[in-house]
Amino acid sequence: MDTRSYDVIVAGAGVVGSAVAYGLVRHGLRVLVLDGADGDLRAAKANFGLVWVQGKGFGQPAYQQLTRRSAALWPAFARDLTADSGIELDYRAEGGIHFCVGQAQWEQRAAKLARMTEELPGEESCSEMLDRGQLQRLFPKVRFGPEVSGASYGRMDGDVNPLRLLAALQRSLQVRGARLRTSSPASRIEPLAGGGFSVHVGKQRFEAARVVVAAGLGSSALGPMVGLDVPLRPQRGQLLVTERLAPMLPLPASGLRQTAEGTVMIGVTQEDVGFDLTTTTAAAAHMSRQAARIWPALGQAQLVRHWSCLRVMTPDGYPVYAESAACPGAWIALCHSGITLAAFHAGPLAAAFAQARIPDELQIFHHGRFNVPQTA
Known part of the structure; x- marks a missing residue:
C-alpha cells in the first residue's frame, strides 16, 4: 500500500479528471490522480477543440447557463494553465461560426437561437445571425459554395488545441503538488470502515479521505462500487x-x-x-x-x-455531478463537453468538491434524474 496520505484520489486523468484535480490541488488538497493506459478510450483524442456556447442547452436552460459560465471563465483559466505549465494552448476567444446551407436551414437556426434566448429571461443573447454578405465580409479569403446562405455567430465561442490542453492540465497539477500515476487505471474502490476509501490499481492499494470518479466510460464500472451508478x-x-x-x-x-x-x-x-x-x-x-x-x-x-x-x-446528453448517498465522500463528474466545461471543472466544481458540497444550482445534474419508473 502507498503509505502517503491523500485528501482526494481522482480516478481518471482525461480532460475532466485532470481539470478537477488541478482545481483541487489549487485549494491546498493532497491529490493523487490515477491515469489509465495510453490505449484507453480517451475523448480528447478525437475532440474538435471547441469552447462552445451557441446552440448548447436547447430546452435545458441550466445547461445553457453552465456553458456560458465556463466560457466566461476560460480566458483566466487559460492564462493560469500556461503560466503553470509553460505550454501554449492555442486558445482563441474571438467567437465562432455555425454555417447554414440553404435558406431553410438559416431560418431554422435563427428560430432555434431565438427560442434559446427566451429560455433565459433577462439574459443577453450571445449569438446573432449573419446573412451571406455579412459572412463573406467576415471571411474575405474564403470563396463559399453557392448553397451557403449565411451563419450564426456566437460571441462567447472559441477554440483550443485539446491535446495541448490535456498536457497542460497534467503538467500543471503536478507543478502545483499533485501526484499523477500513469498507466495506473483504478480497478476497485472500497469504502473503509473508519471513513475514507481504498482504491486499488492491480495489486497496489491507495487510501484517501475522498474519491472522485472521473474516468469517462470507465466510470460505468467504478461508480457502482461507491453507489454512483450512472447510465452511460x-x-x-x-x-x-x-x-x-x-x-x-x-x-x-x-x-x-x-x-x-x-x-x-x-x-x-x-x-x-x-x-x-x-x-x-x-x-x-x-x-x-x-x-x-x-x-x-x-x-x-x-x-x-x-x-x-x-x-x-448520458441518456439526456447533459453532465452528471453528484455525491454518493450510500458512500459520502465519493463524487462523480461526467460530461461529453469536457473542453468547454474545463474552466468550470477546475474552478467552481473543484471548489464545491473541496468544500464537500454540491451547490443548489447543480442539483439538476444529479444522476437521480434518470431514476424515472418506466410506464407499461
Missing part, C-alpha cells in the same frame, strides 16, 4: 485533417476549424455504434462532401489523417 453510452466521433493551408479561417466553426499550424479539421460524426472505433469511408465521404459544399476549395486539399474516438454520453 459511447458515441463515436470521426475526424478528418487536411494538409497545412494558408490562413483563411480566423474563427472556428461547428464543422470546420483551421488550427494554428494551418491544417483544417473536418467533422465531427455522431454515431451510436457501441465501442467500435473503426473509421469508415462512408463517414469520410459524408464529412468531405459537407465541407466542400461550404468551402469548395477544400476539395483540392490533401487529407493527411482520419481517426475516431468515443464520447461519454
Whole structure:
C-alpha cells in the first residue's frame, strides 16, 4: 500500500479528471490522480477543440447557463494553465461560426437561437445571425459554395488545441503538488470502515479521505462500487485533417476549424455504434462532401489523417455531478463537453468538491434524474 496520505484520489486523468484535480490541488488538497493506459478510450483524442456556447442547452436552460459560465471563465483559466505549465494552448476567444446551407436551414437556426434566448429571461443573447454578405465580409479569403446562405455567430465561442490542453492540465497539477500515476487505471474502490476509501490499481492499494470518479466510460464500472451508478453510452466521433493551408479561417466553426499550424479539421460524426472505433469511408465521404459544399476549395486539399474516438454520453446528453448517498465522500463528474466545461471543472466544481458540497444550482445534474419508473 502507498503509505502517503491523500485528501482526494481522482480516478481518471482525461480532460475532466485532470481539470478537477488541478482545481483541487489549487485549494491546498493532497491529490493523487490515477491515469489509465495510453490505449484507453480517451475523448480528447478525437475532440474538435471547441469552447462552445451557441446552440448548447436547447430546452435545458441550466445547461445553457453552465456553458456560458465556463466560457466566461476560460480566458483566466487559460492564462493560469500556461503560466503553470509553460505550454501554449492555442486558445482563441474571438467567437465562432455555425454555417447554414440553404435558406431553410438559416431560418431554422435563427428560430432555434431565438427560442434559446427566451429560455433565459433577462439574459443577453450571445449569438446573432449573419446573412451571406455579412459572412463573406467576415471571411474575405474564403470563396463559399453557392448553397451557403449565411451563419450564426456566437460571441462567447472559441477554440483550443485539446491535446495541448490535456498536457497542460497534467503538467500543471503536478507543478502545483499533485501526484499523477500513469498507466495506473483504478480497478476497485472500497469504502473503509473508519471513513475514507481504498482504491486499488492491480495489486497496489491507495487510501484517501475522498474519491472522485472521473474516468469517462470507465466510470460505468467504478461508480457502482461507491453507489454512483450512472447510465452511460459511447458515441463515436470521426475526424478528418487536411494538409497545412494558408490562413483563411480566423474563427472556428461547428464543422470546420483551421488550427494554428494551418491544417483544417473536418467533422465531427455522431454515431451510436457501441465501442467500435473503426473509421469508415462512408463517414469520410459524408464529412468531405459537407465541407466542400461550404468551402469548395477544400476539395483540392490533401487529407493527411482520419481517426475516431468515443464520447461519454448520458441518456439526456447533459453532465452528471453528484455525491454518493450510500458512500459520502465519493463524487462523480461526467460530461461529453469536457473542453468547454474545463474552466468550470477546475474552478467552481473543484471548489464545491473541496468544500464537500454540491451547490443548489447543480442539483439538476444529479444522476437521480434518470431514476424515472418506466410506464407499461
